[in-house]
Amino acid sequence: MPTSSQPSRPSELSEPAQSFQQSVIDEFRANGGKVGGPFEGEDLLLLTTTGARSGAARTTPLGYVRHGDSLLVVGSNLGGPRHPGWYHNLLARPLVEVEIGARAFQALAVPAEGARREELFAHVVRAAPGYGEYQAGTDRLLPVVVLERAEPDDWEGPGEVRTLADKVMEVHTWLRGQLRQVRAETDAHFAARAAHRGAGEAPVPGLGLQIRQRCLAFCQALEFHHVSEDGHLFPGIARHHPGLADVFDRLAREHRTIARIQGELAELLAGVHIADPQRFRTELAAMSAELNAHLDHEEEALIPLLADVPWPPAGPPAAP
Known part of the structure; x- marks a missing residue:
């Protein structure tokens, strides 16, 4: 199941949801990016954004799809009417940290627009059809965000x-x-x-x-x-x-x-x-x-x- 539905601001999550999300983060970091339960075998990364208002670091587990040298994440929010908090954060501060497997790196987060967004979303849906179901369930255009490595190295x-x-x-x-x-x-x-x-x-x-x-x-x-x-x-x-x-x-x-x-x-x-x-x-x-x-x-x-x-x-x- 796609995991990009998780909002990044604790205020948007119930206490049980916060606890569950933190358990996924802890398991991910303890096992080199591998987690069990409902996400076992899924392509999962951790995205750390900086709060648009708070300035605090916010880490969110997200499903991803590869596209060339870039990674794609989708602001699905379970097909809900609003964009997830992490999306608003990266619009304010586009430099983010990505953890994938046992590696961490800085990335530039760029939402795709127009025809490129349509092309990339089609690519995502071919790899993870659940995102198509989320899009069908809302009038909101689900953001497709391209994560490009952005470190000086x-x-x-x-x-x-x-x-x-x-x-x-x-x-x-x-x-x-x-x-x-x-x-x-x-x-x-x-x-x-x-x-x-x-x-x-x-x-x-x-x-x-x-x-x-x-x-x-x-x-x-x-x-x-x-x-x-x-x-x-x-x-x-x-x-x-x-x-x-x-x-x-x-x-x-x-x-x-x-x-x-x-x-x-x-x-x-x-x-x-x-x-x-x-x-x-x-x-x-x-x-x-x-x-x-x-x-x-x-x-x-x-x-x-x-x-x-x-x-x-x-x-x-x-x-x-």
Whole structure:
């Protein structure tokens, strides 16, 4: 039976349902992804989202179907009239954690739209016909969410990561790659609109959920990166290099400027559809200019200082 019907917010579940869901999660983690009972033999994963309102981590067992290198999950909610809570969470924060078998990885969650949604839902129903029954039982269009691996390790980076300098460069490469991809998709939209001739709307790539989710994921990762730098990396380096005070003051100012642009982008992405596409494009260009200049300066000033710091950091010594 498909398990994507489980809501992710405890307030949506009765106490017995919460207890049952937690028992499935515990059994999954204790047995490398294998569970018994009604889900024995099913393709099951754990999806951890961040609460759209609470900001708390929410883990949900879900059935999944493979599609190429991606995983598909469906917001069936047993064919009920409302989307499950985990779906609302990933619309707000598209970077999620997926556990499958004994592996865990970060993923970008992108709901499919239009013809692609129809194609993917048909693929899901061929593998798990129960979802077709859920769709037949509701007027709500069941969301089909594509989970794509989104970790920096999956992007072309500096090669093997052995030092903190390598790790910082890996993250910078991933951030630059995400931003380039969003800009390329946005530019394709406007180029197709400009080239359109004749009556009617231009048949152009939409500024839809693919761009929205990727841009939100980029903003989510960028915020985490800068908070980590301000809270840990920069103070640690500053203690050993007091002569770099002016550098850190400049980097802090740049973080504030980038955070302001990031907030303006987030405001435009608050709805399911991007508000004011032209302004979105302008803010995206401003983010690209500011961020790339900031990363260039940070790399020039700090990367040489991190080249001899091993990564990952050594753990505490073993107890005698």
